[in-house]
Amino acid sequence: MKKLYVVSDTNIFLDLITIDMLSAFFSLEFEFHTTDFVIAEIKDKDQKKKVEKYIDDGKLIVKQFDNTETAELITSFSSYSSKISIQDCSVWLYAKKKCARLLTGDLQLRKIVEQEKTVQVSGIIYVFDELINQNIITKMQACKKLTELMLINSRLPNRTCSERITLWSKNYGSK
Numbered sequence: 001m002k003k004l005y006v007v008s009d010t011n012i013f014l015d016l017i018t019i020d021m022l023s024a025f026f027s028l029e030f031e032f033h034t035t036d037f038v039i040a041e042i043k044d045k046d047q048k049k050k051v052e053k054y055i056d057d058g059k060l061i062v063k064q065f066d067n068t069e070t071a072e073l074i075t076s077f078s079s080y081s082s083k084i085s086i087q088d089c090s091v092w093l094y095a096k097k098k099c100a101r102l103l104t105g106d107l108q109l110r111k112i113v114e115q116e117k118t119v120q121v122s123g124i125i126y127v128f129d130e131l132i133n134q135n136i137i138t139k140m141q142a143c144k145k146l147t148e149l150m151l152i153n154s155r156l157p158n159r160t161c162s163e164r165i166t167l168w169s170k171n172y173g174s175k
Helices: 010-018 036-041 045-056 067-080 086-098 107-116 124-133 139-152 158-170
Strands: 004-008 030-035 060-063 101-103
Touching: 004 010, 004 086, 010 036, 010 045, 010 124, 010 139, 030 036, 030 086, 036 045, 036 060, 036 086, 045 060, 067 086, 086 101, 086 107, 124 139, 124 158, 139 158
Parallel strands: 004 030, 004 101, 030 060
Antiparallel strands: none
């Protein structure tokens, strides 16, 4: 299987840490990337330590923006600064350069990226689907973990999450 390049935003890491699924995430057949802006955004020491483990293990590649790239980022960011953060802009710009799928739970970023049609953008549901498709977790585990996440993260797309839980629960036995 050819590895897919993914660039992850902060909220994906934090959601997965919250439900103890970061290890499962990094078991996916992806090449994982993020940016130094995202890593800097993780303020909680325990959360940062959990993410840094995957950096140290070589499973998470962190893009360090040089001066020229930072200037390009600031120029891009200035167009969207009222809608998305510099961290969001950094992962979007990097995903474009890598021709990678952008993973984010940020609705504003997702809307802009989908409107611009510059990269594929997906969220936590895509991550769960891939965890099931790649036989890393079962549908029953996905139902439990997504339900747990819904109780913690009020910004999730509740209807989509509920639909997916219903679908998975009907098909526990198939994977």
